[in-house]
Amino acid sequence: MKQLFEALRRHAQGQPQAPAIKQGNQVLTYAQLFDDIERVAKQLKDCQFRTVGIYLDNGFEWIVIDLACNLSGITTIPLPWFFCHAQLDHACS
Numbered sequence: 001m002k003q004l005f006e007a008l009r010r011h012a013q014g015q016p017q018a019p020a021i022k023q024g025n026q027v028l029t030y031a032q033l034f035d036d037i038e039r040v041a042k043q044l045k046d047c048q049f050r051t052v053g054i055y056l057d058n059g060f061e062w063i064v065i066d067l068a069c070n071l072s073g074i075t076t077i078p079l080p081w082f083f084c085h086a087q088l089d090h091a092c093s
Contacts, residue, residue, distance in 0.1 A: 001070050008034050021060060028060050040068035053092055055079040 008030065011018065016031035028036075044052065052069050054076055056062045069076045079091055 005037075005067075005071055008037070021063060023059055026060070033064070036064045037067045037071060040064055041071040044068060044072050044074055049074055051075045051077060053077045053079045055081075055088070057081065 008020075011020065011030040012034035017029050019027045020030040020033040021028045052065065052074055054062055054065055056065070066076055068074075077091060079088060083091070
């Protein structure tokens with residue numbers, strides 16, 4: 001993963017306005033993506049989380065949180081929308 005973050009940093013510095021992720025009509029640039037990842041990683045580290053469940057639809061937020069967790073060494077647990085309450089409770093316990 002270290003190589004991925006180094007590549008993202010290079011793109012954010014060299015091509016900050018280039019599109020990193022497109023979702024429909026929305027675009028997240030390399031600069032925005034890298035800034036968001038670093039900001040969320042710092043927040044997660046400050047909270048001293050060891051594990052984070054991600055209960056979001058696939059999109060910018062999911063990507064940023066997943067990458068921020070990876071950058072911070074935090075385990076992620078994707079929680080699909082189709083999970084029932086019992087499955088969510090079990091995954092979070």
